[in-house]
Amino acid sequence: MPQPSFGVDQFGDVVPDIFGERPSPRPRKASRLSAEALLDGLNPPQREAVLHEGAPVLVVAGAGSGKTRVLTRRIAYLVGERKVHPGSVLAITFTNKAAAEMRSRVIELVGNRAKLMWVSTFHSACVRILRSDIGRFGMARNFSIYDDADAKRLMQLVANDLELDPKRFPVRVIMNWVSNCKNELVDHETARARVSEGSLEQSYAEAYGEYQRRLAAADALDFDDLIMTAVHLLQAFPDLREQYRRRFRHVLVDEYQDTNHAQYALIRELCSAEIDTPPEVVSLSRGGQGGSSPPQVHAEPPELMVVGDSDQSIYAFRGATIRNINDFESDFPGARTIMLEQNYRSTQTILSAANAVIVQNAGRKPKNLWSDAGDGDLVVGYVADTEHDEAQFVAGEVDRLSDAGEARYGDTAVFYRTNAQSRAFEEVFIRVGLPYKVVGGVRFYERREVRDAIAYLRAISNRADDVSVRRILNVPKRGIGDRAEGAVADLAARERISFGEALRRVDDIHGLATRSASQLRSFVELMDAHEAMVAEGAPADAILTSVLERSGYLSELQGSADPQDQTRLENLIELVTVSREFVSGVAVLAAADYGDVDGPEDGQAPDGVDEFGVLRGGSLRVAEGRSVDPLTVALDPEQDLAAGAAEVDASLGAFLERVALVADSDQIPSPDAESAGVVTLMTLHTAKGLEFDAVFLTGCEDGVFPHQRALSDPAELAEERRLAYVGITRARKRLYVSRAVVRAAWGTPQHNPPSRFLTEIPDRLMDWRRTERAVTSWRNTSATSRSNTSWRTTVGYGAPKPQARVVPVLTAGDRVLHSTFGLGSVVATSGAGDDTKADVDFGSAGLKRLSLRHAPLEKL
Template sequence: MLVRELVGHHLDENDGVGPSELCVVGDADQSIYAFRGATIRNIEDFERDYPDATTILLEQNYRSTQTILNAANSVIARNTGRREKRLWTEEGEGELIVGYVADNEHDEARFVAEEIDALADSEGLKYGDVAVFYRTNNSSRALEEVFIRAGIPYKVVGGVRFYERREIRDIVAYLRVLDNPGDSVSMRRILNTPRRGIGDRAEACVAVYAENTGANFNDALQAAAEGRVPMLNSRSEKAIASFVEMLDSLRAKLDDELGDLVEAVLERTGYRRELEASGDPQDLARLDNLNELVSVAHEFSTDLANARALAEQGEGEPVDEDIPDTGVLAQFLERVSLVADADEIPEDGAGVVTMMTLHTAKGLEFPAVFVTGWEDGMFPHMRALGDPNELSEERRLAYVGITRARKRLYLSRAKVRSSWGQPMLNPESRFLREIPEDLINWRRVEQPSSSLSAPVGNAGAGAQPSDDHPGARRPRHPRQVRAGPGRGGLGRGRIGDVTDRLRQCGSGQADAQSRAGAKALRLAPASRTGRQRSGLGAPAQSQQVAAVGRYGEQQGRRGSGENRRTERCLEAGEEEHRDTEDEQRRRTG
């Protein structure tokens, strides 16, 4: 109302004041912050609120190639009720978009790393010219680990590195205490996390007792639980006793599978329960990160068990008997430390790869852009599948991500992605299906039968897709990629050195299973791929995923309710997609 009064016409022509004017610039196709309270109606209803306004469509784009703009136009055109406009440019058609269907998130991350290296070799791009986008922050973990191993410098914009995130450091601190009760730094971090009534004064009393008696902090806590610490009130004693009892019960699970142990920590400490009860969207993101940590633990346990089984059969790297077996948990914590404490790789003039969520990417641009996770349930997000308004916003988010690229655009998806330690089979994103076939050069495609996805030649080297995928009919622009070192030591050789090891994460584990046989099944209890917590896709084949042994009935019970909710979301989302397809066919005749 105030704005309307300010821009209203003056009725008195003799007051010497000219008519008020208002200029507004906005793009309804880039309205992506509804979760912050923004509403697209401010733009969509502007012409209705001000019928005398003159609208000028700014359709010429000075950033991207026409191929990239055509993809963005095709996706956003599916949103109903929008003002019709199509971006165009004088920059030329440009290169085709590159598509890749990965076995899992590790294969997807490996592909991204290889392509970044290839861009440095063949096209002279610097690391600072490249950006990697993902829908949610927890998706950065697999990419970060691959980049660290491959020596690719990176920065996470709008967030922190995976193992530096508060919730990850909290749970890792619990694991450190379980492995080494004498770790006083970790013990004091988790003492009142989440809050359990052990305040600063109680902690100070325990610390003074430890200093006066020469005991470590853990022994002082035991003394406090037994009522032997002076000046500690009964309420604090009871809270500390409950904390000590909880740690003892968790230590009894140290022989459990590592992923199950992490799950037990989340449940027994109440950490997950506190986040689930919160209405803060950031706490939902923290839950996603903890989900990823559980998956990391399951993968590590399975990898280690398979490696041991193969070594015993003489097919893997031999086990050095002189090196003591420190246990799965200790080895996992050592790996986490190596990744978390990895030194920042010097830029040496080439800059660093930028990693960020799609929301953070708005307003930015890069010569080369990778957008990962094009799967229903990931992007669009699971929460949007049953809500047409949220699905429209997710489509606008796809539009924003695509139009960040200036010259080169890469779109990738994973057939299988881990969630709470289980392999989740997600269908291709409906947004990816909305991009015309002739705009994408598929480097690797999904096979409908025996394997998750089949490599077409050498992935990342301009290979052709197979004939059983629609992408085989698309025009191709194959290019050769040099082997050997690249500019500034960025050559493909560095990636090649780690490729085989990275492939063992996920799909490569299936080969390990087939060789290790029954011994691996006994050593490596892992997730059962037939159990579909999300309701997405069809059951995985045993030879496709590292599905050795059993994961346990707990996940299945907890997932059954979510499975039913997800099925309802998918049905609603697919119905919306069919409606938009029918509308598109009517528009095109």
């Protein structure tokens, strides 16, 4: 096909001139690199992808197979060797960062003329189209773009005006429903026609219609509108579609497996040969041409290359549909497929593990990743007793790898399925001093729902805490508006009392709507009831559980269809678990026996020692007047522990102090974090696109990973397996997989079976440092069932083995390792010889009094 001449469009870009007579462009400078140089270092399939001409092509790019190199080299080859004008190239990525990187790399290869390309995200490309042509829909070209916060505020106004019950129709649920409609290119009129009378969807559709009306009145679009409106514009005006098809002669799309239906439709409008357009389209004449131009002949479709991997399609919850990549060849007849299977990232052992897992998914394109980097280390497996034990193992192994020079902190990552799982790792890392950062979310105690719950507790504990009271006044939504809150604030300022006190004088506020006054009274009753619980000495976990239930916070999240609300619910469950661990730690203190313990008969455990070496029965005695926080206690070793009665504190105030200390530690950066790097903690979804020398894939239990909701849904289970594939293939040199036999949920133990993904990895690829059989054996064998041995597990140093029993000599300040409770610090010791006992602070596991003769304890 002859190359067109070029002109300048309304953006100032040089573009192909479809009308013929235009000034010739300036002579092209020679490309910086020769064809040989552009193809240098490419393997045969990569080279084939770069050189491909003509038919649409799908490049199936396995993890670590060099897809970015293929995309950038192809663009450079188009511009440098095939003499394609940069202004006729459209390259679409999913992030601005990826777009900037691609543009930069192409400029390095072919020079500054590459700046004429459109390299952008879907949203950015659509904005450029809309800024030029949205006037055809009667909107101003300077329309506003509403971000998520703006959109939520507007939808809240709509819901209020439609008098939608916030409990039945949470704003976020309505917004998700509307977003799904827009991703499917369903406008509000079509949505309204599809729903049944009297259904929830009818209310959603009414909100959708009013929301769009207000957007239009404000000359605004939200993010979903950008793509939907651009597609509708191209569909409604065939001449405009033809204009862009003639402009963009080469279209490249990265991460095609992550596209939703609207994004797919945009690509079809621009690139498909099968479009429903009359043979003679509307004239594309421009101003100044005079008269009308002759009818335009339908342009040949642009060359299309999409790059992606169906095995890494993990964003269905965002609207991505795997069918787009699976059905590419039928959507674009005559398309070719090129497989990139050579991996440049990982060892063969890691790739073999990934292949073994993903092959279990039905209906996928066969693909087998391979590497010439050698087999490398086996995949390390570890079965922990609890999530705390799992975190201790990870921390110990991270430290060992760093000390041995095998993996720096900055080259190490810990992956988990849900954000709530980060809490155990954060607390252990803080305690042992490992530098870390949480990516893809805020730290546990900074998460909105956690801060909301803690604000409830602080407001209950201290009614003068105006910041906390006002934070949760309308959380969850209970119909207390800004006007009512302002009236209470005015009374507080006028009477010079706290906001909390002013709430209790709602009858003194004149002009307050009856409904608002009623809601304020209900809120006060809620808070008063829980203040009474505090006065009665109720433990912290009981107060937290009660306020989350009675406030309606839990029911709102449980009834939400928003996946983010499911995550928020999991985080609140984790906070309840924290509170119950706190109270149970106090209970251990209260039940500890500080009397003499007779030695056991041979083959029997002593009555006063449990299977972990913790003494049972009796009561803890500390120096008179001392209160004991089991998680932050620092008993004076010089004091006689039997000198007075203990005041064991499981109160709300003590728990809030504990949380404040942990949250405060959360903010203290490690002094060497910048120089030595930090360990990265992140969810598996966030990990996509990244790579690390050492990866810890944690929580590998059915019900955790794969997630509970996927166990009964084959489609969701297949996506969870793809998520496992993504996690495994992030590892370059070392991969660890771990699980806990018991994991707390709502403060109660949950026994989860091993993840099916673990059983899919061949045994020949695994090095099990600790197995469930070892865990069961340890639990079923008392600490003294063998007279001269004790079982111990050293983090990172193999499976449990019988060791000659040596009673450690400990003093206050020593660091120790317990096979179940993990790392701890000795607070005080008492007794002598076989009767020696030690009080050890195990952080989140609490303060334990241990019999050194029986406890599986190692001095570090």
